[in-house]
Amino acid sequence: MFAGGRRYRSLAWLLLFIGIFNCLDFLATQHLVVYGQHSEWNPLMRPLVGTGFFVLYKLVAVPLGLFLLWLVRRSLVPKFMGLMSFTCGLYALVLIHTWVVFYSP
Numbered sequence: 001m002f003a004g005g006r007r008y009r010s011l012a013w014l015l016l017f018i019g020i021f022n023c024l025d026f027l028a029t030q031h032l033v034v035y036g037q038h039s040e041w042n043p044l045m046r047p048l049v050g051t052g053f054f055v056l057y058k059l060v061a062v063p064l065g066l067f068l069l070w071l072v073r074r075s076l077v078p079k080f081m082g083l084m085s086f087t088c089g090l091y092a093l094v095l096i097h098t099w100v101v102f103y104s105p
Contacts, residue, residue: 008073011081014088015066021091026058028098038102 032038033049040046048054069076069084076084 008077011073011077011084012070014084015070017088018084018091019063019066021088021095022058022062024095025091025098026055028095028102029054029058032098032102 029040029049033040040049045054045057048057
């Protein structure tokens with residue numbers, strides 16, 4: 001898998017899932033807000049949605065941030081593994097909510 005073996009495997013999975021969730025969130029936002037009739041509720045992201053900056057943020061800056069977290073994994077894992085797990089779980093819940101509310105029949 002990645003250098004570091006079993007010790008960092010959980011972190012690698014969490015970062016991978018957060019990256020996938022980020023891409024799904026980007027696609028849902030594009031579909032529902034940019035091309036649909038809904039509005040962005042996040043006041044920090046609202047001005048960016050529908051612009052090239054939104055694409056840069058979601059598809060470049062976030063993956064780059066995840067990669068940087070991987071690079072500092074030796075100091076990250078002992079201190080923030082619980083927070084990374086919480087973030088991944090919360091992102092999964094947001095996407096489940098989005099799916100149930102907007103996409104389920």
